[in-house]
Amino acid sequence: MNELIKKLVEAYGPSGFEDGMRDIIRPEIEAYADEIRVDTMGNLIAFKKGNGEGLKVMIAAHMDEIGVMVSHITKEGFLRFTNIGGVFGHTLLGSRVQFADGTVGVVFSDRIEDRSKVHPLNKHFIDVGATSKEDCPIKVGDAAGFHREFVARGDQLTSKAMDDRIGCIVGIEALKRLESSPHDIYFVFSVQEEVGTRGAEAAANGIQPDVGIALDVTLTGDTPEKRPLAVDLGKGPAIKVKDRGMIAHTGLVRIMKQRAEEAGIDYQLEVLEFGSTDARSIQIAGPGSAAGCISIPCRYVHSQSETVDANDVEESINLLVEILSKPIEL
């Protein structure tokens, strides 16, 4: 599985520019879905038919990653940029980004007068090795993702874009392992989550599911001086109870816990003060749905060294398969 994880996390796909991600995921799932389509926004939707006794379920894992977009090119050929999603100055100095055509750029900031302060994004630039605006291979409006290699250190898997390629892995593997289900299931590999859960909103408006489950990473509270949060790396999937954008459907949370307990899967309960997931959009799209989220604990989210635990990933897949193979009585 690490090979597929490496392929997914190292691929280019900032929000709005997920075409390459679809090309990687589609062949992985084609043999396991009854139907595959791509909707207007670019969501890749794999449909697996149920036995007619269940509900209409939408699973969402987002393909996009945070990144930057070029807003201006100086006459010396340096790129000024704006953020795509949650990109912050303190993760940027000396980092590298990659554009769709493979061009790699180095990110640095304007002169630092006071080392105790972090420059805002508009005081940073990207150097792609150009010497003038004219010879610069990149244009205003071009988007880049971060550029960082995947490493596996025992069970700890580290890379850029674990958020949310690891959720995509959970979706892909669950689809592969799911033998039968009462439910009509739409596995949605969604776009534009990082800029406001936009892809899932359009997909859910189209699908109008009864139940929506997002697969996404969540923060952990287990590193030095961390804000208190009862989610640790390596202690199992986190069943989301609440985040800033959603209060999970209580019936769905109950079923998730029940299925985990029946299958002997260790789980944690997540109450997150910041951020949200595609589940937020699915919950209130169209006439609304019962929404929840299986979260994969992840350290250093929105840095280029996002770290997850292989066992948490495996158990997240198991939990999703358990939920989907049995009736969901809300």
Add this chain to the structure above:
Amino acid sequence: MNELLKQLTEAVGVSSAEKEVRLLIRDLIADHVDEWHVDAMGNLIAVKRGTGASDLRVLVDAHMDEVGLMVIDIDSSGMLKFDGVGGFDDRALLGKVVQVGPKKITGVIGARPIHLLKAGQYTAVVKRDAMRIDIGAKNKEAASSKIKVGDVAAFVTEYEELGPTAIGKAFDNRAGCAALIELLRAEPYPFDLVAAFTVQEEVGLRGAEVAAYGVKPDAALVLECTPAFDLPNEDDVSPNVALGHGPSIYVMDRGTIQDPRLVSHISRTAAENSIPFQIRQPGGGGTNTAAIQRLHGGIPAATIATPGRYAHTPAMMINLDDYANVVRLAEATLRALTPEIIKRNA
């Protein structure tokens, strides 16, 4: 003199009170469309039937509303307390003439004259809640006979042309409305063109969401007036679009990543027709595209805008060549739009 721009910018249509603009536009388009109706929000929706060559249903949106003020209280001296409808820089308000309420009562946003300013007041910013609109009423009763709480106020600016430049209020977004009217006056398109002159954009893209939900189009084009920021700037850091450099095409703003297929289609169309264009600086701001794009399983949407200086103030400036090129580019973009461009296979 561009009579269309003059009529449209001098009409008053603060968000939620767009009727005057709607009636004006209705009369301007009635002979050029096959049907029209006004929906529950107040959006004017008009259909121009196509030649039948294509099955697409394409929505073109331009918001009718402009930013303005709303009277929130009348004090005992007959002065009107107000708040903004849409986004304002309070510093642009002092000393301006406004027209208040359905009877268009003239008022002045009063400022303490410089003769009476004390030290320190020269540099302080006067906050909105310390300002009043003065309609010259002698007391609350006199003011209340002309104005009601909830009445809106708009700026008063006569349209003028100076060479290639036009000056007026509310180019945001009457420039878009004028361009859409021009599109309706042209020959039929291969597909049914649904024009939506929408309400309440300035307070949160509210009209377009309802309009697009009802129309359920296959693709949408938004015509806007985007803030230009091309004043002298030594930093080479953060210019936005510039006047006279052509229509600006959106790629990303706070609310959307515009449909990449439509963005390339528009840029390609501009190049093929030798129409100058500029990519609007990605980043902040937002247009009705954000309200349209995610409805009904997703609607491909993009924005073409006329650059305008001094947006959300009493006096804006646009370049008339830019405006004419927005009309040309929008028309060419629509005529060349085929289902293949927005079809997704992978």
